[in-house]
Amino acid sequence: MGxxxxxxxxxxxxxxxxxxxxxxxxxxxxxxxxxxxxxxxxDMDTIEVSNLNRQFLFRQSHVGQSKAKVxxxxxxxxxxxxxxxxxxxxxxxxEFNVDFFKQFNVVLNGLDNLxxxxxxxxxxxxxxxPLVESGTTxxxxxxxxxVKGKTECYxxxxxxxxxxxxxxxxxxxxxxFVHCIVWAKDLLFAxxxxxxxxxxxLNVRSSDGASSSENAExxxxxxxxxxxxxxxxRIYDHVFGYNIEMALGNEETWKNRNRPKPIYSCDVxxxxxxxxxxxxxKDCPNGDSSLVSAMASLGLxxxxxxxxxxxxxxxxxxxxxLFFVKREKDIGNLIFDKDDQLAVEIVTAAANxxxxxxxxxxxxxxxxxxxxxxxxxxxxxxxxxxxxxxVIEAIKVLHGDTNRYRMTYxxxxxxxxxxxxxxEPFEPNKACYVCSETPLTLEVNTSRSKLRDIVEKIVKNKLxxxxxxxxxxxxxxxxxxxxxxxxEVANYEANLEKVLAELPSPVTGGTVLTVxxxxxxxxxxxxxxxxxxxxxxKEPDGMLLSGWTQPxxxxxxxxxxxxxxxxTSSAAQTAVVEVDExxxxxxxxxxxxxxxxxxxxxxxxxxxxxATGVVDATHSSRKPxxxxxxxxxxxxxxxxxxxxxxxxxxVQ
Numbered sequence: 001m002g003x004x005x006x007x008x009x010x011x012x013x014x015x016x017x018x019x020x021x022x023x024x025x026x027x028x029x030x031x032x033x034x035x036x037x038x039x040x041x042x043d044m045d046t047i048e049v050s051n052l053n054r055q056f057l058f059r060q061s062h063v064g065q066s067k068a069k070v071x072x073x074x075x076x077x078x079x080x081x082x083x084x085x086x087x088x089x090x091x092x093x094x095e096f097n098v099d100f101f102k103q104f105n106v107v108l109n110g111l112d113n114l115x116x117x118x119x120x121x122x123x124x125x126x127x128x129x130p131l132v133e134s135g136t137t138x139x140x141x142x143x144x145x146x147v148k149g150k151t152e153c154y155x156x157x158x159x160x161x162x163x164x165x166x167x168x169x170x171x172x173x174x175x176x177f178v179h180c181i182v183w184a185k186d187l188l189f190a191x192x193x194x195x196x197x198x199x200x201x202l203n204v205r206s207s208d209g210a211s212s213s214e215n216a217e218x219x220x221x222x223x224x225x226x227x228x229x230x231x232x233x234r235i236y237d238h239v240f241g242y243n244i245e246m247a248l249g250n251e252e253t254w255k256n257r258n259r260p261k262p263i264y265s266c267d268v269x270x271x272x273x274x275x276x277x278x279x280x281x282k283d284c285p286n287g288d289s290s291l292v293s294a295m296a297s298l299g300l301x302x303x304x305x306x307x308x309x310x311x312x313x314x315x316x317x318x319x320x321x322l323f324f325v326k327r328e329k330d331i332g333n334l335i336f337d338k339d340d341q342l343a344v345e346i347v348t349a350a351a352n353x354x355x356x357x358x359x360x361x362x363x364x365x366x367x368x369x370x371x372x373x374x375x376x377x378x379x380x381x382x383x384x385x386x387x388x389x390x391v392i393e394a395i396k397v398l399h400g401d402t403n404r405y406r407m408t409y410x411x412x413x414x415x416x417x418x419x420x421x422x423x424e425p426f427e428p429n430k431a432c433y434v435c436s437e438t439p440l441t442l443e444v445n446t447s448r449s450k451l452r453d454i455v456e457k458i459v460k461n462k463l464x465x466x467x468x469x470x471x472x473x474x475x476x477x478x479x480x481x482x483x484x485x486x487x488e489v490a491n492y493e494a495n496l497e498k499v500l501a502e503l504p505s506p507v508t509g510g511t512v513l514t515v516x517x518x519x520x521x522x523x524x525x526x527x528x529x530x531x532x533x534x535x536x537x538k539e540p541d542g543m544l545l546s547g548w549t550q551p552x553x554x555x556x557x558x559x560x561x562x563x564x565x566x567x568t569s570s571a572a573q574t575a576v577v578e579v580d581e582x583x584x585x586x587x588x589x590x591x592x593x594x595x596x597x598x599x600x601x602x603x604x605x606x607x608x609x610x611a612t613g614v615v616d617a618t619h620s621s622r623k624p625x626x627x628x629x630x631x632x633x634x635x636x637x638x639x640x641x642x643x644x645x646x647x648x649x650x651v652q
Contacts, residue, residue: 009398011036011037013398016101016104016108018041018108020057021055023134025071026387027108027390028072039085043088044090046066047063047064049063049339054378054379058071067088071086072085097123098519098520101127106129106132107120108390108394109132109134118155121153121155121434126521130146131146134386137376140411141385141410143393145396145406148435149428151427153428166540174358180354181368181372184350184354185336185347188239188347189336190335192320229321233317236264241264245262261359265317292327293342294319297322306362307362313353316350344372351363393406393408407422407425437524439547440547443529443531443543443546446507446511446528447499449499450496451477451497451507454513455478458545463515466519467480467517472514475505509530512525512528
C-alpha cells in the first residue's frame, strides 16, 4: 500500500478514544498530528489541579471543566479542520451500547479503571471492533492489541485481586503504615467529619469501658462546655490513649505481638505549649477551604520531612481546630479527598501517631498522601511514549496488517539496553470465560447465602456486569432494566433477599446458572458447588469463584522472593513492586526466556528475551462507575472497600 493510500485510510477512519487523562491527552494530540480526521472521545471526569503537571492540554483556568470538551477545544486550536466529538459521560452509560461501538473502525483505551476496561473489552468483542489497550504506572507501561478471533481479549489473562486487609488488622493489630493510613482515613476521619450516624470501633466508649451499650457516651460528640482545643485533646486521648489501653486488656492478642504504647496528649504536648505557635488569623484565599493548612499555621513547610511525634500531635490538634473554625459547615458531609490539604494533614498526623504507638516507622506527608490517595506518581514522558505506540498499532489495525501487530511493554532492561519490548500478540485463550465462554465454578453455602450476595459480590463486582440477568434453566431469577413492570421489579427484589436454596427455582449444588449482561451482549455460565464453611480471613465474601479468575492473593504470592519461577502452564506470573509499603501488582506478566517463563523482575539478568505483560491500575479513591479515564496514577486498592476503586481508584 502506497503512502497516499495509507494516509487516505487514516483520514477516513472513525476512531473512538475512551479516556482524556494522562494517556488520553497525549493520544488525542498524536492522533490529530498523524492525520486522523474523525475522533470521538468519552470521558466523564472533570479537570483537577493535580492533573495539570502531566495533562498538557489543560490549564489552571480549565479546572472543574469537562476533560473531553476542553481536550477537544485545545486540539482544534492547532488542527481546526478535523472533527472531534466529545462525550462528557460514563462509558458504561446505556447510550454507549454495541450499536454505538459498531460505527468505529478501532477503539483506543486510555483508562485507569479495571471495571471500565472490562466493559469496553466486551462491547468491542460484541461489536467485532478492534481494541488497542494501554496503561502506565510510573516508568512502566504497555500497549496491547485485541482483535476478536485473532488475538487474546483483554480478559484472557486473569487480573489480580486488589489488596485488602482484614478489619481486625486495621482496628486492632496494625503492623504496616498502610494499616494506620486506612484506620485514619476510613475510620477516624470518617467519624470526625463524615456521616455521624455511621458506627465503627472508634464510636462509643462509656466511662467504665463498656462499648456500644444503650447508655454509653459517644466520645465523638462535642460537649456544650467544651471549646475546640479541649475537644481536640479529648479526642486525641480517647483514640490514641484510652482505646489502646482497652485493647491491651486482652492479653491473648499480644502473646505473639509487640504490645502498643498508649499515647496521651499531656505526655507529648504540655498544656502550656498547646497552640502557642499556631494562628487562625489567615483567611482562605478566594474562599477556597481546601487551602486551609495546619502546616502553614505551624510554620512547617516541607511535605517530605518526617515529623516528630510532637509535630504530628500539634498538626493533628491544629488541623482539627481549623476544621471546626474554618470549615464547620462541611463537617458531617466530608469524605476524604487526597486533594484536600487539611484532610491529608490530619490523616497523616493521625496515622503517624498510631504508628508511633505500635512501633511502626513514621512517614512524611508526601509519602502518606501517596498511600492514602493510592498514588504512584505519573511520568508524563511514559504517557507520551505509550500514546505514540497506541497510534502505531491503530494504524496497523486500520491497514489490516495482522502479522505486524505487536504488544509493546515499556520496561527497563539494562542487559539489552532497551526500554521498549515488542512481542507478537497471543492467540485467544480457550479457557477465557469472556471470549471463549468457558464455564465458571462458584463454591457457596446455598442454604445461607442470598441471591443478593451473588449479584453484588460475584456478578457485579467480580464479573463486571452492569445490567445483569440471572437464569436457572428457563426460570428468570433476577433482572434489571427500565422496561420492567412494577410487579416484576417487586418479584426480583424479593428474590434478592431469599437464600439460594429457597428461590422459586432452588439453586443448590450442581445447579448451572446463566448470567447475561444485555448491554454488553455478554453471557457466561456458573456451575454452583455447595460448600458448608469458609475461612473468614482468606474468603471474606463467604464464597469462592474459580475458573478463569485470579485466586485469592496469599503472602507467598505477594513476596517476590517466594514467587514460583517455574513454568508449568501458560498462566501469568505475577510481579510485585512495593511503593511506600503499598504493594503494586503488575498483572499478567509473562516472560519467555529461552523457553522458560520467568518473572519480569528477572529479565534484566538475561541476555536475550521476549516478554509480555500487563501493567494495570485500578482507581480506588472513587467508585468504578465514577472513573472511566484519568491520569493513570492510581494503581492499587488498599482496603478492599473502595480502594477502591471499589476505587476501586482508582490500575493503569
